[in-house]
Amino acid sequence: MTEPSARVKELRDLIAYHNRRYYELDEPSITDAEWDALMRELVALETAHPELVTADSPTQRVGGPPAEGFTKVEHEVSMLSLGNAYSADDMREFDARIREAVGAVRYVCELKIDGLAVSLRYEGGRLVRGATRGDGQVGEDITMNIRTIRNVPLQLSETVDIEVRGEAYMPKPAFRRLNEAREANGESLFANPRNAAAGSLRQLDPRVAANRGLAVFVYTVVEAERFADTHSGAIAMAQRLGFAVNGESRTFDAIDDVIEFIDSWGRKRHDLPYATDGMVIKVDSLALQERLGFTAKSPRWAIAYKYQAEQxxxxxxxxxxxxxxxxxxxxxxxxxxxxxxxxxxxxxxxxxxxxxxxxxxxxxxxxxxxxxxxxxxxxxxxxxxxxxxxxxxxxxxxxxxxxxxxxxRLPEEAAWRCVNPACPALIRESLIHFASRDAMNIEGLGEQWVAQLLEHQLIHDAADLYDLTQEELVTLDRMGERSATNLVAAIAASKQNSLEKLLFGLGIRLVGEKAARTLAKEFGTLDALMRASSEELQTVPEIGPKLADSIVAYFATPGAQQLLARLVAAGVNTAFIAPRVRGRASTAALAAGDALREAGTDTEAVPAGEGTAGLAESLGDGASWFTDKTCVLTGTLTVMDRKQAGEWIEALGGKVTGSVSAKTDVVIAGEKAGSKLTKAESIRDSGQNANLVVMNEEQFIALLRAEGVEL
Known part of the structure; x- marks a missing residue:
């Protein structure tokens, strides 16, 4: 029979191992229920043998250690975990303990979102810090990543100092899209939305988090008694300040009503657009919460009911x-x-x-x-x-x-790959990608037409698209003459795309839209890029060793060389195309100044301290006002979407970021611009950056035209 001390050590080692996989690697290998079973066994052994309890036991702390690479943040108020319940009997026992201690009580029930616990601190109504729970005492500073989450307000509706806790989560549609993209690239899949959210927030590059569609529900106000008498009242106040809160919470006086509410959501939780793995039940009265107090690792006034995964x-x-x-x-x-x-x-x-x-x-x-x-x-x-x-x-x-x-199968990968460029499956998927909007944007060439073209052997690779005729296309099922004419025209129009569209369309492993645009701007032509060594590629910002090696390997394959030669012969453009300009003469700039005034601009819509003449000088022949400027787009644009606007800004030498700071040079605000516009105006008006330019869409369009851009 195993000695208690030996089993305690074994359990601690097992829990430490699984904690690391869960909290640091985001790769859990057991379910929450299996982890809870290990912890319950350890708690039982330590209760029976208190001499075995040590300060470093997982029963004496909360969560996991901060990840390396982030600044550590000490929580002024500990972020504790909750005790768990798995049955109606567990809930009744919890209720009996509460009523024995404080008498009559009202509970508030909230859906337990499957995500990552975060802390958000505001000073004067402005977000100053976002942090993970970490081990409950010390977390990770993820402020830059938190700022990328759209439903996290950067500025509250009141100038209040406040700290709130919440759950950062990935909605189900975003989770599906992320895993589908990772699977297509042969990358390991996230096990669940919680791990996807955690993995996104632990990226050192905030752009990764920004592209993953994260959101936050706030569930706690720290020192809530400063604002309300009840937890539900504090959450209502948080919602008025601008925080997103989950709207499915309810309050009940009787534990049977709580249990019924838990059971009802157990049946319908799958219909929600986000993942939930339980229900959190809290004593609503803040005064009673204070009377009930805490254990070493969790509050006595709250418990988490855990739904079993349906298997x-x-x-x-x-x-x-x-x-x-x-x-x-x-x-x-x-x-x-x-x-x-x-x-x-x-x-x-x-x-x-x-x-x-x-x-x-x-x-x-x-x-x-x-x-x-x-x-x-x-x-x-x-x-x-x-x-x-x-x-x-x-x-x-x-x-x-x-x-x-x-x-x-490469040594560092789990996936086996077909590298035969003539593989039918590879060709089909590659052609669908090549024609997609973000690649060569061949309108009308969808999955069904690609399949038919291959089936009829009218094409074998992307270069064959440019030899298609209207007569060949009308032989396809349900392809009329008009559709055939339009498709031939769309294929021909794609020849004029800038190089970055072609690079992305080729499907080079690890080369996404942004990398393709960076490479196109840096090297200018496909020929120059093909001649670049891995070392030369790595001198380009944001191009690391793996990406560089992938690009070199692709261009070294005979199949890729033959395909590119045929695309060139077909007339496909292989050079980076800068914005089409008519010549930025002073007269054009003067006209732009008039247009800006007619659009209702003020002095903040042009470089600070300059009038129309100053704008003319700043543009000059061959120069761009956007060169080296950091720009932020916010709100809804009507003439073009924000992606297109960003491409124009970058093509004119500017840089587009997702968040406003004192280092921002320009903010272009469309309709329904929110917190980013508010913050930009505050930064400018407070003197943090008096030169920050704020303009509306009409003014932005006028300035583009002054640059000679043909919209």
């Missing part, structure tokens, strides 16, 4: 393989249909070869499936005890399921 057993019938546009081969489990989280499920990703091997998943196995974060179907485990002897170990093929070419 189902089924039989694995097959494993299918699909090939993405980057060549990543993804195995998918095909099993007898089951009901999960309100939908019928019959397929789930198995991610990669290692996943299948590590979980010992065999064809014919009885398997347990669930929806990760109530969204993505996943195979949790196989059930070896139910095997009958007919189950067959799955052997991952080392040949492409589409073309038969040998698959390649």
């Amino acid at each position: 189902a057993e089924t039989v694995l019938r097959d494993i299918e393989l699909s090939v993405g546009r980057t060549g990543a081969v993804t195995p998918t489990a095909v099993f007898n249909p089951v009901q999960l989280a309100g939908t019928t499920v019959s397929r789930a990703s198995l991610h990669n070869e290692d996943y299948i091997r590590d979980k010992d998943i065999r064809l014919g196995d009885t398997i347990v499936v669930q929806k990760a974060g109530d969204i993505i179907p996943e195979v949790v485990r196989s059930l070896p005890e139910m095997r009958t002897g007919v189950e067959v170990p799955y052997v991952f093929p080392y040949e492409c399921p589409q073309c038969g070419a040998p698959l390649v």
